[in-house]
Amino acid sequence: MGIVVVEVCDSNLMNTINIEEIIESEYPEVAVLISDCLNFCGLCRVAPYTMVNGKRVHGKTPEEALEKIRKAIDEELAFYQ
Incomplete structure (x- = not known):
């Protein structure tokens, strides 16, 4: 298990990209x-989102959300450096 956990709902729009492979290969x-x-009933259908160490991160598109997820991960990792 990593020091940062990104949780994704299986029904979420984030699953239109291979977020697991992208994030785990970069970090x-x-x-x-x-x-x-x-x-988060209903949010899955409205916007792509994830939980990064318990904090909700979302965007208008999966690509925008991915950039925000990267930023949130960088902020979480800065705590351990």
Whole structure:
């Protein structure tokens, strides 16, 4: 398990890109977990989002959300440096 955890709902628009492979290849200290449901009912259909160490990160498109996820990961990792 990584020191940063990115959680993705299986029904979310983030799954239109291979977020698990992208993030884990860029950040070896990050674990991406795909869950059946993150209990933000309805948000999955409205906007691509993930949870980064328990904080919701979202964007208008999966690509925009991915950039925000990278920024959130960098901020979390800065704490450990």
